[in-house]
Amino acid sequence: MPNSDQVYDTLIVGGGPAGLTAAIYLRRFTRSVALVDKGNSRLRLIPVSHNYPGFPEGVPGHVLLGNLTVQLERYGGTVMPGEILDLRIEDGLFVADYAAEDAEGDPTQLRAHTVLLATGVADAGLPIENWREAIAFGSLRLCPVCDGFDVMDKRIAVATADTNPVGHALFMRTYSSDVTLFERGSPSMLNDDERRRLDAAGVRLIESPLRSVTLDASMKPVLHTEDGEEYSADVFYPMLGEKARSNLALNLGARTAQCDELVVDDHQATSVPGLYAIGDVTVGLNQIAVATGGAARAATRIHNQLPPALRQGSTRPAQAGWTAA
Template sequence: MPSLSHVYDTLIIGGGPGGLTAAIYLRRFTRNVALVDKGNSRLRLIPVSHNYPGFPEGVPGHALLGNLTAQLERYGGSVMPGEILDLRIEDGHFVADYAAEDAPAGEPVQIRALTVLLATGVADVGLPVENWREAVAFGSVRLCPVCDGFDVMDKRIAVATAEINPVGHALFMRTFSADVTLFERGPASILTDDDRRRLDAAGVRYIDSPLLSVTLDAAMKPVMHTADGNDHPADVFYPMLGENARSGLAAKLGAETAHCDELVVDSHGATAVPGLYAIGDVTVGLNQIAVATGQAARAATHIHNRLPPALRAAQAASPLALHRAA
């Protein structure tokens, strides 16, 4: 199998906000970085984020990714489009099989690195929603109550139950609206008597007939269709899709995983595998852009400090510098 000729300080897998931020930090530390991105960042789905610091008017997801990519390029870095198919350890190095996006069919290229940082995020699963991407882009279907609850103030809000803490998101949305309805995702209710009491106390309606599908009306607003034949219009729908972390590459090497395959890491983003790090949604914790970028800064700094020193080569002093020294 062909191999790139040198060993990178760090291979970053995933070019979302976390991966790009880590690459920017490491390039500013003068580290040799390869960043491979498959193009699956959930940030691309966000029409406008209003809770990412520094953008008082909000920032479209694609624009934030573009800004981060341009900032990386300023420091000599770039994104390698494609996929890491396999990751292993050989002779003290991490070895990854890289299939470039535009490469002809054939054997992948090997990338060798001293450390690896996963910023691969999560894959959504869940309910059938008509024209899902268009609905997300329009804002009638939303993915993150923490991110944008403020933006749907006093709207008619529909929420689907989640596997873990099924009523939690509906109760959370009562912060922002008095009109919240919780729909049962599965064929049988998983709510306890205590769950039902909490919903009643908060004034959240509960529809126990299973939610079969969601369509959009002429105004692009969601309509929930339940098994009892009823239709339930709303202004916005939070499907609480459920998710699985894209952690397979790390788990294969022995990294510890938790619920939804999320990786367990320490405060520096280190997994149980020496030299293997993870940040952002693929790890246990709060899935937020700001969290991912903060974790990236911490992990990248730790990686830099743990790697062999990146010593700057001596350069001849300029005439101006010599004049000042005299």
Template sequence: MERGEADGLGADRNGTLHCLIVGGGPAGLTAALYLARFQRRFLLADSGHPRAASIPVSHNIPFFPEGISGLRVLELQQAHLRRYRSRPVTATVTRLERREDAFHATLEDPGGGRRTIEARRVILATGAVDVEPDLPDLPDAVRRGLVRYCPICDGFEARGRRIAVIGHGDQGLGEAVFIARTYSNDVSLLTLGTPMALTAEQRSQAARHGITVLEAPVRRLLMEDGRILALHTGEGVEHRFDLLYSALGLTLPNTLARSLGARCNDAGALFVDDHNQTSVPGLYAAGAIVHGLDQVVIAMGHAAVAATHVHNRCDLPFVDER
């Protein structure tokens, strides 16, 4: 068996793994590619629900001028990784502990089987889960691509169109303003029945950008050709939009990091250093779980930095980390 390999079950036959990667999205797959080329022994554990798969098309990933779907990005990355005789293992990491100079992780496969592995370093690339809008009879609109979540990725293609932002509070208004000042002069903010306690300054900001705030709940949707064509509010009024974006925020799966005492902000995003290492020596983070701009290319950059540092430092004891 070569230095960079693990067997088909992910078990390392040469002792402790150099690295465990948790999460098989763009960040996790990039980290795996780097470690494979560094000829390190690693395991990529993925629960099988990458957020990137719900991206209908992104136009700001370099080398794909016509745009590329998130699912296609993942397919290309997985194919690239297979060139190095490596692939993700479908499993959920349910427990992570640090003992002396190694981490012990409990993995659970879809069939309920459990096993424990030991790794010198860990890269968390667990991504994020979008908060789904409460639309009638449509509990997974973002996951299905009916409501988008990244105007940075595809807002340019929506310029000049009728756009609705689903959200409330500072985050909802902030995204509506971002779209209005960048891409469209026809922007509405839908609160789905949540009252907007706007300050005078915020109301002035919304008016300045021509943003219409609609606080009525949505009672019925009009669907056509696989997209949301119109929304009917409790007031019996129909509102038609070309595109809907959700600005309801994210849920960050950082239970593993918190269990180790990693430093994070109030939303749960992890703070990292210049090597993408968390406050816990030997524990790294990449992608949406990291405090900062949530973008595919940035997630890949995080992973490249983390994996390179893992390669350079994984034979050293944790005490030398800082």
């Protein structure tokens, strides 16, 4: 259990690639870090990532998380399983209520000079049976930018999104001549210009609303529409939207944009002094490489904003009550 009397340099919420990378940087800066992880990283769902630098054969998501965790441990850092239930500011410090995994009783209070949110996003929903198995098999995919290359020349099905409903289908024409876009509701959300763009690109449009998705004997998706028709595909991108897990920042009055994503500056700082955010919870491109790059920026900024981390035996400036600007 953590020491409730300790004041950490930084509390990191979220142990995905962004949070782990930031923790590694901060520990190498000799900063005291508490990293709390609930275990919801989307990276765990990725069977193999082929677009993360340094892994020419690709890397499974759980392996990358494991490597980052081991690397953090080499510098004296650990992952604290559990959840941050509440975050507030008291006497110039961030105070968080931490409920350890499987713990009973009242939560523990963690205090820190700065907080770094790496809490990611939650998918709005997946209308497909056995969706975890389908992701592992590769017939259900969540990120066209991440793995479009991996479905080259396959039969690709895409569902319309709430914003830019035809954008992902048009993007997938980069990789296949067989792309079908399915409407998710009635009346249609497409305008005349969007229909013309689909037609010009050779994207097939199914206007009867998509009602369910099942898997055939070979684990490939079968899409069922309201008119009773069935359509087979090799891979399906549901594009049902997502919402940032930003409630802790919202409670502090942090500025947000669409889908509750946090607005940050060039150093990953939110509008709340001392509160930083990285990865998918922020406005920007949801990619592992982007998340780890943001982690490096944020950790370096936090280190530079905190009082100097002097070597043991030297006099370190008092930090009680100090909050990073």
